[in-house]
Amino acid sequence: xxxxxxxxxxxxxxxxxxxxxxxxxxxxxxxxxxxxxxxxxxxxxxxxxxxxxxxxxxxxxxxxxxxxxxxxxxxxxxxxxxxxxxxxxxxxxxxxxxxxxxxxxxxxxxxxxxxxxxxxxxxxxxxxxxxxxxxxxxxxxxxxxxxxxxxxxxxxxxxxxxxxxxxxxxxxxxxxxxxxxxxxxxxxxxxxxxxxxxxxxxxxxxxxxxxxxxxxxxxxxxxxxxxxxxxxxxxxxxxxxxxxxxxxxxxxxxxxxxxxxxxxxxxxxxxxxxxxxxxxxxx
Numbered sequence: 001x002x003x004x005x006x007x008x009x010x011x012x013x014x015x016x017x018x019x020x021x022x023x024x025x026x027x028x029x030x031x032x033x034x035x036x037x038x039x040x041x042x043x044x045x046x047x048x049x050x051x052x053x054x055x056x057x058x059x060x061x062x063x064x065x066x067x068x069x070x071x072x073x074x075x076x077x078x079x080x081x082x083x084x085x086x087x088x089x090x091x092x093x094x095x096x097x098x099x100x101x102x103x104x105x106x107x108x109x110x111x112x113x114x115x116x117x118x119x120x121x122x123x124x125x126x127x128x129x130x131x132x133x134x135x136x137x138x139x140x141x142x143x144x145x146x147x148x149x150x151x152x153x154x155x156x157x158x159x160x161x162x163x164x165x166x167x168x169x170x171x172x173x174x175x176x177x178x179x180x181x182x183x184x185x186x187x188x189x190x191x192x193x194x195x196x197x198x199x200x201x202x203x204x205x206x207x208x209x210x211x212x213x214x215x216x217x218x219x220x221x222x223x224x225x226x227x228x229x230x231x232x233x234x235x236x237x238x239x240x241x242x243x244x245x246x247x248x249x250x251x252x253x254x255x256x257x258x259x260x261x262x263x264x265x266x267x268x269x270x271x272x273x274x275x276x277x278x279x280x281x282x283x
Contacts, residue, residue, distance in 0.1 A: 004218040004257060006155045006186040008096050008117040013056070015218050015257045018271045021057040021098065022050030022264040023224070026084035027064045043087040051092050054268035058092065059120055059260060060084050060110075061100030077106055085114035098157070104148035111152045118188075120157040121145050122195065146179055155186035157220055161196030165208040172215055188258065190220045194227060202228040206247065209254035221251040222260035224267075245270050 004015040013019075024046050028038055037043045050058050062080035063072045072080075081099070088097060098118035099110035110116035123145065149156040158175055162168040172189060179187055189212055193202050212219050223229070229240040229247070245266055248259050252274040261267035 006118075006188065006218070008155060009115065013096060017275060018252055018256065019056040019258050020054060020264055020267045020271065021059045021220070021258055021260040022046075022053070022055035023260060023262050024050065024058055024060045024084065024088070025064070026060060026062045026080045037084070040083065040087050043084050044091045047088045047091045047095070050264050051095060053265035055261075055264040057096045057098050057118065057258070058088055059098045059100050060088060060116070061120075062106075063101065063103075074103055074105065077101065077103065078109060081106060081110060082113070085110060085116065089114055102145065104144045107145065107148055108152065111154055116154070118155045118157065119145070119149050119152070120190075121149075122159045122190075122192070142178070142182065146182055146184070150179070150182035150184050153183075153185075155188060156184055157188045157190050159190040159192045159195065161192050163197050163201050165205055165211055168205065169211065169215070172212075176215065176217065188218045188220050189215065190222065193221070193223050199228055199231050206250060206254070209251060209256065213255050218257040219255060220258040220260055221248070221256040223247045223251065224259075224261045224263065241266060249274055 005012040006015065024037060024043065026037060026043065037046045047058055060081065062077045062084065081101070085097070088095065096118070097114070097116045098120045099107055099116040100120045100122070101107055101110070102121050102123035107119045111119070156179065158172065158179070160168045160171060162171050168191060176187055191205050191209065191212065193206070197205065206223070209219070209221070224244050225237040225240050229235075229243045230237055233240060233243060241263055244261070244263065248261070248267055248270045251259065252271065259267045259271065
């Protein structure tokens, strides 16, 4: 595995060994019902659980991007996010907190008011029309989120909606170059499983995941309980944990450095097992 570090709030986060990002959804409608937390007590319990089970990053989201999810205004997303982030900061003040949003002003609020240290953006190159309007470019052709992350000086998770690895590599190369020119120092690539892809193309991209290493950046994989598993196996999200763990192992074998997961303990255990295999892989 390549050795990477990212600067999170003035300290270096070591990615030389894979880490787990635990999902905290401050939403009423995220696709996996057990992940939804809507009260201060539920948020506190989930934050404690992520850390106790070995998660390194708490990823807080307040807008469900599942197909058919209810539209949420920026104001409502802000309200949900402020509640959740306030609780997370009180309960786990030393945790690495990422903010799952595609809205630049929500990212700014989370970083400036609550000290979130990573922006996890699921939009296409910082400009997809996910909600009620597209993100308007600023300064010519610079996506609004790119400009915001450059201003905030925090690591940025760049997501792809491209349907195949060749298109993904080409798009990532251009987007990374633009981010670098804006002064964004720490970039993490997310191939975007479930975004803009068919069932088959999700698996094709996972099989070719090691090709992303040519870009020289850490890779985050988010396959936890997603439709690429439920549709293939014809099982509800509640019943695909074993299959999720299988895909986590494949992703790690192909160079993933961060696993974004609902089931933190199980993902951490997959990381430990795969690390032991790597240490004993002597040719």
